[in-house]
Amino acid sequence: MNKIFKILTIILLAFAATSCKVVSLRNFELKKAEVVKFDMSGAEVVMTIRNKSLFKVTLTDGVLGAYDEGKLIGEVFVKEPVVLPGRKTTTVTLKVGLRFPSPMAALRALNTLTKTPERLTISGYGEGKVLCFSKKIARENVPISKFISIFGTPSHYFSEHSL
Numbered sequence: 239m240n241k242i243f244k245i246l247t248i249i250l251l252a253f254a255a256t257s258c259k260v261v262s263l264r265n266f267e268l269k270k271a272e273v274v275k276f277d278m279s280g281a282e283v284v285m286t287i288r289n290k291s292l293f294k295v296t297l298t299d300g301v302l303g304a305y306d307e308g309k310l311i312g313e314v315f316v317k318e319p320v321v322l323p324g325r326k327t328t329t330v331t332l333k334v335g336l337r338f339p340s341p342m343a344a345l346r347a348l349n350t351l352t353k354t355p356e357r358l359t360i361s362g363y364g365e366g367k368v369l370c371f372s373k374k375i376a377r378e379n380v381p382i383s384k385f386i387s388i389f390g391t392p393s394h395y396f397s398e399h400s401l
Contacts, residue, residue, distance in 0.1 A: 272284050281333075285330055289322040298366060312337065315334060315337065355382050357382075363377070
C-alpha cells in the first residue's frame, strides 16, 4: 500500500508540474549564453541556466524556424537532450543542427542574416520532460531582436567563426 501511495504521489506531482504550470518558462532564467562553435552544419551554445522549479527538466526536442517575410529560410534543431537539475543553476552545452529547405534558401538565409536580420521572425517549439511526462512550449513570430539581445548579431558569428 505504501508503494502505491508513493507512485500515485509522484504521478500527481508530475501532473501538477506539467498541467498546472508548476514548470513553465518563468521557472527558467538564462544567466549567460555563448556560441562556442558555429559552422553550416550546426553550433554549440554554452548556457548557464537557473531552473527555479523543484523538478529536473530534460530538454528533449526543439525546432526554431527563421522566417523572412513569412517564408521559411532555415531551422535550428536540438541534436542532443540537455538536463537542467531542479532548484539549481547549471552550465550546459546545447548542440544544435541547421537545416535549410533548399540550397537557395541557405543562400537567402546567409544574405538576410548578414545584411538585414531585423526582417526575420522566429517561430518554433521546445519540448521537455518532467519525470515521465512531456511538455511542449511553442512561440510564434518572435522578432529576431529578442535573440540578438542575448546572442549578438548574426554577422558576428560569420566573421569570428569558421564556416
